[in-house]
Amino acid sequence: MAEEPILFLQSVSKRFGAVEALTDVDFEVRPGEVMALVGDNGAGKSTLIKGIAGIYPFDGGQMFWEGKPVKIHGPRDVAPLGIEIVYQDLALADNLDVVANMFLGRERISSFRRLNEAEMEKECSETLKSLSVTTVRSVRQAVAELSGGQRQAIAVAKAVMWNSKVVILDEPTAALGVAQTRQVLDLVRRLADRGLGVVIISHNLHDVFEVADRITVLRLGRRVAVLKSSETNQQEVVHAITAGKLDTVPGMVVQ
């Protein structure tokens, strides 16, 4: 695992009127690691992600990408950097097939402005194969025909297909059964093994411990802990989530 973070947020803040959603939060993810982002409802997880995604600007603080300061002006600035976000609703068009969804907005064109279906189908199959997504029977199936786990896998595959370096997954296992959760977590692990930085937001600490290398805990808009999952346990994390203060959390990585 590389030591230098690929994405680093330095004491970012965000206010919505009188509400302080984020206060001086540091957050980082390194290439090849799975960083979990946990916290109770209203802790600021979504605010942090939406700030990275450029949906709204941070009020204070600085974002660094590959060591250089960057300014995000809107959602369109994010993908060119190499950051892809898979939202909980997955943003797939049910009526289109897997290939069409994977290439939506970036279709390949051949002569006479025709869609190059053959090339897209081939590349789609190769991407799924490289991620060992083997449960999809045919890439020409409509997404509506897929199970929840398969949809999640397609959404993730779509995100990593474009040479992204950081993938942020919002509650990827929330609606899934046991076997499908397993498949998605395996996929998450494989992304990190390929050298991507993966951020996973989850309420399910069991899943978090299964897949994450480190865990960032937010509480009431502040970062209260960054823990190595190999050096902590669920009880400590739960404590940090519900009652965490900087000085009371054991295993805390001191800056």
Add this chain to the structure above:
Amino acid sequence: MSTATDQPVAVDDITPSRSVSEQARLRWQRIRAGDVGSLPIILGVLVLVVIFQILNQNFLTPRNFVNLVVQMAGITTIAIGVVFVLLLGEIDLSIGYVSAVAAVFMTLRLRPPGGWPWPLAVATALAVVCLIGIGQGLIITRFKLPSFVVTLAGLMVWNGVVLLMIGGGGTVVIQDKTIIGLANYFLPKAMGWLVVIGGVVLFAIGRIQSWRSNRTQGVTTSPLIFMVATIFVVALAGAAVVYVANQDRGVPFVGIFLIVLLVGFTFLAERTRFGRYVYAIGGNAEAARRAGINVSRIRVYVFMISSLMAGMGGIVLSSRLRSVDTAAGGGDLLLNSIAAAVIGGTSLFGGSGRVISAFLGALVIATVNNGMGLLGLSAGVKFVITGLVLLTAVLVDAITRQGRQQSGLA
């Protein structure tokens, strides 16, 4: 979710070309699961044809067949535009009178003295309705208004404009041979054969090329025999049409016009980025937006296409009547056009449907009208039957959709 879907099957296990039995099995599976495609409507047309033929021996004659093609041309043209609007999950109620705006505008420009040459008159009329569509689309997207209300306002406005343009409540005769010929010219018999042979050859070349390029790129294709069979069926159907039409006046020019439109817009819908985006927006507008698609622009273009096709349809209809009057664009034209797209299998909820459904639906409506006209039934009976056909079409769709949902196909 069926367990079969979760069986791990490696993607690379898919062979580049399915075997005949496998293809047939896949097809049958989908039909049993309720994915019936155009099957019910083709059966429906056959049933209607049999009923009308039993009731009146004049129904299945070459003469009536040619009439039918001419009768359905206008509605088919307008319904092609409706399909695009419905794919977005929107509606366009202005198409009836927009079609009249184009027809009346063109007719007035052709009127001597100082009548314009027909290409100029037609091009200007179509440009005018394109602007109408762009305008309505911009209002809908900019102010986030429901298309229902904006185009309802359009319906009233363009109805008024048609009355104002014609003035005095008269009938204006089209004074141009070419425009009249659009719906009243029939190809000489040899020419009919030439056109159908040319069309089938082009179709075959296209099919073979795409099959071969798929094959060389190592992508799943249907078996060779299916492609050959498709070409054969198309050739046979084309030959039958020309043969029957040649027993009467010959192939109507407007029939060729329709085929060109259907092929062109099917290409636009299924083979281009634009078409892909229309389906994507109809399926999940938010996903399309996040994919970086300019959703508003696509919407505006679709409303432009809707108005453009309405305009073309209006010109076809006026050509058939050889004139326009104050009733142009009114009556059941709007409802028949929307009904045609829906009967043909395009969903009102967006994201599902094909351009060919405009043709299939218009065929049903024209068949009902034509058959009942031959039987001398009143307008009242016609409306009741057309209504029941529409209801049947959406019921069949709803029932098969339940089947699709149960088997995880919808």
